[in-house]
Amino acid sequence: MVDDNSSSNKRRTVTIADVANASGTSGATVSRVLSGYEFVKESTRNRVMEAVKRLGYVANLPARSLAGGRSRIIGLLVPNLDNGYVGTIAQGIDQALASANYDPILYTSHRHPGKETFYANAIANGLTEGLLLVAPQVLTTYLDSLRERNFPYVLIDQTDATENSNVVESTNRQGAYEATQYLVKLGHTRIAFIRGALTVQSAKDRLQGFKDALEDCGIPVCEDLILEGNYQQQNGYETTKTLLQSGESLPTAIFASNDLSAFGAMDAVRECGFSIPEDISIIGFDDVPQSSMVYPKLTTVRQPLELMGKVAARMLLERIGCPNLPPQRNTLDTQLIIRDSCGPYPAQRDRIEQA
Amino acid sequence: MVDDNSSSNKRRTVTIADVANASGTSGATVSRVLSGYEFVKESTRNRVMEAVKRLGYVANLPARSLAGGRSRIIGLLVPNLDNGYVGTIAQGIDQALASANYDPILYTSHRHPGKETFYANAIANGLTEGLLLVAPQVLTTYLDSLRERNFPYVLIDQTDATENSNVVESTNRQGAYEATQYLVKLGHTRIAFIRGALTVQSAKDRLQGFKDALEDCGIPVCEDLILEGNYQQQNGYETTKTLLQSGESLPTAIFASNDLSAFGAMDAVRECGFSIPEDISIIGFDDVPQSSMVYPKLTTVRQPLELMGKVAARMLLERIGCPNLPPQRNTLDTQLIIRDSCGPYPAQRDRIEQA
DNA sequence: AGAAGTTTTGAAAGCGCTTACATTTAATGG
DNA sequence: CCATTAAATGTAAGCGCTTTCAAAACTTCT
Structure with a gap:
């Protein structure tokens, strides 16, 4: 019961030493109590905790x-x-x-353009105990340093070619496959695909899923309909606009490999005077919150973004606890979310092409 | 040119002492160089920097x-x-x-439900040098501690009644005033208002702007049309639904005092079989990115969210530099963004009411 | 009761940095 | 050329905590 309201009111913050004094123990003991160390006498622990609180x-x-x-x-x-996308994760x-x-x-x-700053x-x-990397575009630069130091990290929605990283991703190929099949089932055969940058694994996988599905459905892959992209809305807009204005035989559906570029595509499609989904169907990938708020509501492949974040964080924490766990890959299921942006092969198609 | 690749490869990280050795100086000098201290000889500075880099x-x-x-x-x-909203800020x-x-x-x-943890x-x-508080709902709990410690902080889109805080906000009253006037000019007189929690200053101010505008236009304020809200989409949805189903004389326009609740209101309006803006006009507040992507595109009052964030951060950094600057309030201009969710007083109104 | 554990504690050594304070070196002036 | 002042640097004392290490306080068992 030491009351140390002594004359020294110079000290600003309460330190562990203050607690030690107030509880008649040493700093070491306080530290032990605080860190949950086992061998501290019950009574001591109580005294310390009381002082901490007080x-x-x-x-x-x-x-x-x-x-x-x-x-x-x-x-x-x-x-x-x-x-x-990022917010949800x-x-x-x-x-x-x-x-x-x-x-x-x-x-x-x-x-952080280069490796250095970051x-x-x-x-x-x-400062940090571990690192969570959300869909990093470039990883080669610092991944090695991370591993060299055995610094815990996990990649979210991105993969490391070396298979030496912990990663949380989703079934990108499968998701794209199903989305494409869905489009085909609706009668579409001329399907444009807006891809992401091929430095990003998910972009490759989604493209692969698209091609595989087409192939399995006996539809030839038309390279002209595979549009270079970068997952940005602006890009989705531009690339779609260019396509639609090219005057060549138009697609009846567009598979934008992420929702953001799908939004861009939607704008472009409408600006070109087509309506969705009557003239052109659009399907996205990710299911970001906006997807259900745009008009028409976007049919898309859902990645469980929030869950991915959760899983990744837990995975990281686990690694921080046991630094020597082997790299692990966690692939979560995607799910086709059917909303209003896709329709059957347009009957009025011919009318439009004449226009 | 000291090459200290000595046998000790036990050390993991490079410390200031290593740099001191490598550059033939002391830790203090290295520290000075790094912190940009003025009185360090040019040549010394160079040697240190070189070692740092190497x-x-x-x-x-x-x-x-x-x-x-x-x-x-x-x-x-x-x-x-x-x-x-948060993302943009x-x-x-x-x-x-x-x-x-x-x-x-x-x-x-x-x-952080209570003050404690936070x-x-x-x-x-x-750890932190200062604090940026984005639209905190509750502030009384910790604001005092902050001030007591003279800890630098700035409030964003929220105000402290005591006027003792640094704050960055926008012209909430004025923005709401203009929005309301706009609605009135379109011919609306029965305008519902979905307000935010009145613990939030912006919610009060927007409400006030709404009332003031109505009054100035000679339209009586009808308390029944002022709906309790909390800035959440779900709430906007529910409260609007309740209103529309109440069977009483319906509003021809809804002023949701933030975009999120406007989105909720839009859903409700449509679910009740009305169309926007033909039957009911909707106006929001904030201009979050989604607002231009929903259908119909939301007419709203823009807060310069990104700018607010920027200004607030700069303000904070300034306070960190000079701890004794007096509290400052920075009020940025709002702007009415006219898009597609508002229309003139509905001609077909009567038809609808019979339904 | 004394040996042989066990459980509890405190003293003290850093962790890597900043910052008085002291000291050395350079510059200036008579 | 030496005093005087300014510039440049080094020494050492912490910042508040965790963590050996060793000693103290209990238990338990002959």
């Missing part, structure tokens, strides 16, 4: 980190923040992190 | 923090992540922070 003690994170403790911070590298991550009492520090990749910020500076 | 030295953040340096981390408290924040070489650590308020995480743990 003084409003909160551990100083930098000090703890420096001394070798856990910072309970993980780095979250995202490409940007202004679309639902982040939401899942945040939930999983929250229940483990971790916080994410945010790194946006657009501002590496410096996230890894070498000793 | 060894790939990166400062250890916790150590730096602990020793009293800058962590270059600011806390970002957001209500959630899965809507464009965050995007602006991130940009401003990036150019000052700061990173945000993310705190989502849904997981306070502990963000302030007392000594």
Whole structure:
């Protein structure tokens, strides 16, 4: 019952030493109590906890980190923040992190063009315990450093060719396959495909799924209908517009390999005077929140984004706990979400082509 | 030119001492060079920088923090992540922070029900240099502690009644006023208003703008048409549905005081068999990215969200630099964005009411 | 009661950095 | 050329915590 309201009111923050004094123990013991160390006498523990509460003690994170403790911070590298895709994943991550009492520090990749800055910020500076990489476009640059240091990380919706990374992804090929089949079943044979950058594994897989489905349905793959893309809405818009204005025999359906480019495609299609899905069907991939809010509601392949974030975060936390677990790959199921943007092969097709 | 590839390959990370050795100086000097201290001889500075580069030295953040340096981390408290509102603001924040070489650590308020945890995480743990609070619902709980400690923070899209906080907001009253006037000019007189929680200053201000406009137009304010809300889509949906099913004399326009609830309202309106804007006009507030993507495109009052984020971040950084600047309030202009969700007083109105 | 554990604790050594403070070196002036 | 002042650098003391290491306090068992 030491009352240390002594004359020193210079000290700003309550330190572990204050708690030690107030509870008549040593700093070491307080630290043990706080870290849940087993061999502390019940009564001591209580005394310490009481003092902690009474003084409003909160551990100083930098000090703890420096001394070798856990910072309970993980780095979250995202490409940007202004679309639902990232937000939804982040939401899942945040939930999983929250229940483990971790916080994410945010790194946006657009501002880290090279390896340097990002590496410096996230890894070498000793703050984060692990890293979550959301759909990074470029990975070769720093993945090696990460592995070299045995620094825990997991890739979300992106794959490392070496198979040495922990990754959470979804059944991209299968999803695209089903989407394509769906379109074919509706009677479409001329289907345009807007692909993502082929540096991104998911873009390759989705393209593959598309081609496989076409092949399996006995429809020849027409390379002219495979449009170069980058998962951006603007690109979806431009590439679609170019296609529709090319005057060549038009597609009756467009498979945009992510929702964002699908939104762009929708704009372009409408601007060219076609209606969706009467003239041209559009299908996307991801099922971001907006997809059910656009008009017409977008038929798309759902990736369980929030779940992916959650799974990834848990996976990371697990690795942080046991640094030597072997790399693991977690592939979650996609699901075709049928809404209003796809229709049967357009009857009025001919009328349109004359226009 | 000291080559210190000595036999000790035990050390994992390069420390300031390594750099000191390699450059034939002391740790203190290295630290000075790194922090841009003025009185270091040019040649010394060069030698140090060269060693830094050669060894790939990166400062250890916790150590730096602990020793009293800058962590270059600011806390970002957001209500959630899965809507464009927060994402857009965050995007602006991130940009401003990036150019000052700061990173945000993310705190989502849904997981910090009381003051305790959040306070502990963000302030007392000594990691962050300042705090950015995005539209916090509750602030009384920790604002006092912040001020007491003279901890730099700025509120975004939320105001502190005491006028003692730094805040970045927009012309909420004025924006709502103009939106309402616009509706009135279109011929509407029965306008429903879905308000936000009145704990949020913006919600009060928007309501006030609505009432003021009505009054100035000589239209009596009908309390029955002011619907309780909370800025959530679900709420906008439910409250609108209830209103439309109440059978009482229906509104011809709905002013949802944020876009999210406007989206909810749109759903409800359509589900009740009305069309927008032919039967019922809808106007929102915020202009989140989705607003231009929904159908029909939402007429709304734009808050410069990204700019608000940017301004707030700069303001915070400024306060971190000069801790004693007086509280400042920065009110940015809103702008009425006319799109497709509002139309003139419906001619076919009577037909509908009979249905 | 004394040996042989076990459980509990405290003292003290850092973690890697910043920052007085002290000291050395260079520059200036008479 | 030496005092005087300014510039440049090194020494050392922490920042608040975790974690050996070793000692103290109990138990248990002959």
